[in-house]
Amino acid sequence: MTGLNTERALYRILRELAAEHGARFDDLGQGWILRLELGSKARYVYGYAFDLSSAATHAIVTDKAASSEVLAARGVPCVPHRVFLHPKMGAYVPHEGNWAKMLEFAAEHQYRLVVKENMGTGGQGVLRVSNARELELAVEHLFQRTHAIALSPFVEIGAEHRFVVLRGRVELAYSKVRPRVVGDGTSSVLDLLARAAKDPGERTRIDRALASMDPPALALLTSVPAKGVEHLLNWRHNLGQGAAPRLLEPGSATHAALTPLALKAASCVELEFGSVDIVETASGPLVLEANSGVMMEFLARDHARGYDAAKAIYRRAFRAMFDLSD
Structure with a gap:
């Protein structure tokens, strides 16, 4: 270590x-x-947390459900997260338990959900579910490794960007570009990846992407994308899972359009130094999360x-x- x-x-x-x-x-x-x-x-x-933000701020942004509650209360458009505690934490869990509330939340979002560790990082333990059985399996799996999980609606993301903020100013912004291959009409996804992996830089990202794939994505490795069709390897945008950083220049349209939202989110949680992740969706930009550590x-x-x-x-x-x- x-x-x-x-x-x-x-x-x-x-x-x-x-x-x-x-x-x-x-x-x-x-x-x-x-x-x-x-x-x-x-x-x-x-x-990666510097001695700048308060302990309360650090606690809030580390807690995905808490930060979404704070942001929503201040009128910041964000992806909602609902926390559920392990049943063993009996003093803090309602007598009726979690399951009915989980199903209610799932129904509200047509069972298009993401289940994750409430205080997780790096995309680890982030699972996508589409029915009650998958939800039950995901909850059982995550409660074996954490005392609190968060449910959020699955949102179709066009792009994800990270804004690094220091005392009310954006210091850096970059997009997280998910790993992908472009079909030629004859080669499988696996064959296309093998060719791309000849580039050492791409090989590293491909290895990270393959290591993070869930079963549905792995099953598509033998599929043959049509010519010119992009095939995304991962629905997550984490750099540790194969996404590549692409710097956003300060004068670019995306940087200018999203900077006010990033700064508002940072201000609402009193984040002196940290990062804000913003996703582009069909309904407009949403804050996905904030981080007090700048990795x-x-x-x-x-x-x-x-x-x-x-x-x-x-x-x-x-x-x-x-x-x-x-």
Whole structure:
């Protein structure tokens, strides 16, 4: 674990920034908890969360259902999430249990649902269901690994974008482009992937996508897409599951159109430094979630300008922690 954590781009960047600013850098948690000291001030970075937002803000945005409640209450268009606690947490679960309420929520959304860990990250434990049996299986599976799950409606997403925000300003925005192949009318999806994997960069993303595929997606690997037809490998947009980052330039139409929503969402949850994920849907843009940790490992590794972009943002966050002017 130590080796993995100390190999992170964030770890390397913070060591560089500490040296540049004459700050002390201490590794207190096997590369996961970092202490930075400059003058009489000491600040911490835990995982990817900087010592900037409040503890309450961190708790809210870590909780998918709580953050959607807060955003909705403030009039921010977002994907609703409903939390359900493990029955073993009897003091907090209604006597009638969860199942009736789950079925009611499912019926409201025509059984087009996503079931996930309420405090999960990276797309892990995110399951799509379309009927009561699948819902029951998903709930049983997730309650074996967590005490709280969230249900949300499945939304057809045209594109997903991440906005990194620092004290009321968008520092970086990028799209998460899902892995895909384009059919030639004769080759299977698996054959098309084998050709694409000859590129080392694509090979890495393809491996991540294959590792995260659910059974329905795996069953389509032998299908033959028609010529010119795109075949998406994953319905999720996570970089850790094969999606690729595509930087949004500040002057682009998408950046300009979605920045106000990202800033409003960050403001509503008092997020000093973090990220806001926005999805484009048929009914307009919606906030999917906010994050108090700013993880840019895949961006730093997979994009030509990624490392420099990540370092520039972390530098501003570092300086903000110590109240240094830019």
